[in-house]
Amino acid sequence: MSSNNKLYDPDQAAVNTRWIQPWSEAFRAQRDVGLRIPIDFHTVAAVSLTQACFVDNQFEHNAFLKCFSNLLGVGFPRFEIDVYWDALRSVWSLCPVQLPQDGVEVQNNASIVSSPTISVSTGTATARLLETTATMPQPLKIRQDSSVSTQIASASSAAVDQASSSSPDTISASAQPTVISYPTVKGLPLLQIGRYNCTSQMTLGLLTGLLEDFLQETATTTGATITFLNLNIHAAASLSDPDGPAPQLTQDQIPQSSDRLSEIVNGNLSSVLYPSETLGEQRANLNSSWYNVEWENLPAQGYYQTSKNSAGNVFTESGWPTEALMEFQEFKRVIASFGTVDQQMAAYDISGDFNDIFPPGTITEQRQTSFATTGQLNSGCYFPSSDNMVTTRTNSSFARASPPLISIDANPDLMSSIPSVSNLTRCDIIPFLNQSLAGTTADKNPLPYAAYVHSTLWSWAPGQPLNVTRGSSTANRCAVMTNSAYPGRWEVTDCGNRYRAACQNPQQPYYWEVSSNTSDFNTAKGLCRSPLHFAVPHTALENAHLHAALQRTREPNEPVYIDLNQLGTADCWVIGINSTCPYLQSTDKNRTRIVIIPTVAAVIIFVLAAFTFFVKCASNRREDKRGRGRKTVGGWEYEGVPS
Template identity: 60%
Template sequence: MSGNKLYDPDQAAVDTRWIQPWSENLRAQRDVGLRVPINFQTVPAVSLRQACFSNKQYEHHAFQKCFSNLLGVGFRRFEIDVYWDPLQTGWSLCPVQQPTNGDTVSVASSPTVTISTETTSARLQESTAVPPGQLGFDRRQVTSETASAPAEASSTASSPSAINPTASPSVAARPTLITFPTTDGPPLTQIGSYNCTSLTTLELLTALLGDFLEDTATTTGAAITLLTFNLHAASSLTDPDGPAPLLSQDQLPESGAFLSDIVKGNLTGETYTPSHLRDQRANLNESWYQVNWNNRPAVGYYDVTTNVDGQLFTQNGWPSEAFMEFQKLYRVVTSFGTIDPQMQYYNIGPDIDFIFPPGTITNVAETSIDFAGRLSSGCLFASSESTVTSKTNSSWAISIPESLDINANPDLMAPIPSITNLTSCGLSPFLNQSLANTTADKNPLPYADFVHSSLWSFAPGEPLNATSKNLGTTANRCVIMTISPYPGRWRVTDCVDRHRVACQDPSQPYNWQISSSDSNYEGAASACRTPYQFSIPHTALENAHLLAALQSHRQTAPNDDAIYIDLNQLSTPDCWVIGLNGTCPYLSRMDINPTRVVVVPTIAAVIIFVLAALTFFVKCAANRREDKRGRKRRLVGGWEYEGVPS
């Protein structure tokens, strides 16, 4: 990739997300859930430590490719381990302190290495390789990185992963560091069992994410990204593989270097903050309800009360994705995760107006999964419950699956059972291991398989193309839920076909009935009896409840293996919409050109135009001024960042 672009995924990663049918599948699933509060959505989550750094290689080019690939295949939630380095006075992704010119440790120089970031086995539609052995599984340790897998020579001899660290933990008081000069950027330094460059920092991560948000700032590509930061102290140079030291107040960040300061540097305008949530909850009439009726938040997902002034407010609600993305342009939510004891004197107070406190967006559910991938405990689906209760409360719920054995060239049309079942139970599956014995920069395909397995709406290979000029006005333009071969998944059908109808009580998200009579799609709404309405599942858990209703219905009507759900392309051939007269979230009725890119939202373009004009005149008056945000994206740690050649 040329220039200063940081977001640079492999084509193999992009093809698993942005080509048909995957792009339409993911977009349709996002669209049907736009009115549901973001805390009830299930999204694929991943630990960067496991997906990018499992071999203890912390090199900035490799990380750039790894994070780009994870974003490219569709991960939407990231657990990020950040380390405060008092020597560099900065937040690093490397678990050990980086040397400075004034350090007293010995530094040896080695030959120049050329960093290799080429994908080793990322090819679509190739024959399946021999599966690797069962991968080990360790939960992240709070105070040490010693549980990580040892470095392995898994690349070419000139790549950082070919360096074989020999230092034993906690044996040398003054270890010798080995620097490997690189052809692009700062040297790679071997420190104990770690190989790091000084550019592998939180600043690089936020700058890369900022580029990704710009690249996907369209109404067809936008989605919410969640970041959870685990705070650690970097291990000492004198004992790189030992426990990190307890940092004193004088060694910790000062104003300008707080965690929120770094995140703000590249993500200020895109981040939804605790202050935003607090203000919006206090007066719903002036926030979440100040939208068109069809964009109002779905009923039944949070409690609403009226205060003494007659204003509606909530204490437990979150905004919908439609409100965040299309109304306010927010696409990032950040939160603290764990904070190590070595960082106990770090005051998170200045960060709390920008970053949510620990535990706010994470609710870890303990689950048990059998050999077939079914949940034997921990599922949030309860067939007897029709509303959100303590049993069915999937707010911010995540679960870590047991060790996954996925080969290097997986069948992307074959979902991983345990991941699919976690999602159906209302849990966001959290990947806390490397897949296929490799990191995502080397091969994104196993990670794409994980993301695809978290889909709960259209079946693999769906939706079929409904925009062909050879099709009639109704052919393959409506959607049904089926029992087989993928129970509860959706596929397209001809709208004149007759099926029973999915009917939902609009005040109870999990209360579904199957109509007593069949109908074509046009007459489906009249098949539901009051107060039930023809509807569509908006979340994975709603989908599970509808499937349960269909399975119960089949006990008396065994031939009914499919039902209509309220989704069609009748009047909008380039967009799946709800209702006969449904409105596409990103295409006007007079503009249905599928090649047109619509920026989120249109008014943003007007604002950018005005700002650009103002900037032009300001620069004419004072040419020395630079755009702070642009400078941050191109200068990381003082280096002119050119990106990885594609």
């Protein structure tokens, strides 16, 4: 563990790619313009934890803590997680093979032998793990019984020599598995079982505990985001046959009530988890849920169909809440869902978890795509489309696709987007990273993974927004879409410049026009013809439609105003001329500067928009983590802005 006893402990290099300007301001502004859009239309970066952290079959808890911390630190909000039920220990594990119970004799003749003490290493100096100085041992080969004692006797210090002293060609069909236990400098030993290296602390509870730490540390209106967990359910391979297929579990071997997946997820995240049953309740009566907010927080129109029942209640069968409602009224920041469920786990009835964890396929919809060598999509893009409204043909609800194989440097240019990733984002498709980058995992080097996240920034041009010019009330305080070096991206401008205006039909999210006349920013609202409104794009696909409208004009290279400014407060981007920065103290009780996440061992009461919100302390958490709220970056106490 780190010296400050936290689980969430990213490298400073990871933090600096996201939580300092201009990146922090750019991502906040992009989040904030979409606060009133249903969350299923947010195209944010997704990653496979297996590919980013465990591609070498190393499941050591210190390396994992650093890897997951770095992925959260650079800004990944969506995670594909492979979870294994270890029937031998009755635990949801992140290790694909069963581990022996402490002090319990291993069954089926699999023997445990000890090896010299090691200090596990992630392999580079950039991933700072307190317990690490040596090289991670290579995966164990299955050995013949007669050769085990000889191999162990010759293993004086180098774990690599131990692993390489036998090869698959010399293994007989009668070989028995052997577990090699490597005591570590601190903590539990590292076990080599088949091709896997695991420590017993590699559990789902460790992951949710780290995520709880991250949520507490980013528990401000300026840093809060929604985290999605898509859980693929597997049975762990048998300890007696670690390299073979996992066994079919019987009813006696599956998780019992206290070990159900929903119980584990709720153990650390109950106060911030958005349960699936809540979605059904809210959809059934929108008047008492999503519409029961201040008018400026009402969901944007046109993103889902509504009807009215016999009782006069408005309901929807397909809609999702907005981020504004989830985070800033209900204080919910985590959504968990089942992904795939292996046949070996068929005896486990996942429907028993559906009150808290969404059914398979709920938060992911695989989109079939094909790419040109330039990274452009040949097929699968939701744009271009002649439809101006959200229909079954333009509905990108939780659509996801993986880019082709990415070649990237270990020290990439963060100002340069990965074309396939940025094009997926522009097409309103979640870019799913299902590969390791630059031949490394995120604990060893987070920078390639940061470059991936940066490529999902669809709004501001690289290096934007620029700081406000000192001494000026208008310079660099307004935003325009340009068609220059970064077509369709936003840049800051002097609000006194005369430009055309971006106009949207609020009933048709994808209908955009550019006004014929020009004005300064203060009077740009009057440039839009009725029923269009001066607006800012709220999603990547809306932005693509506005850019297309700009390209159709007679002067496509002239900037166009979008309804986004920081006239009131520097670094606080807001919509509308007289809007108040939501991060300032206000008498409006529907605005709060700090999103409080439960951190004490009692019930905390929050009042926001006439709602009293009771938050239960998560179980099995340490008292010494209480009370954190703000991120320190470069010695400054940092608190950003939804714009």
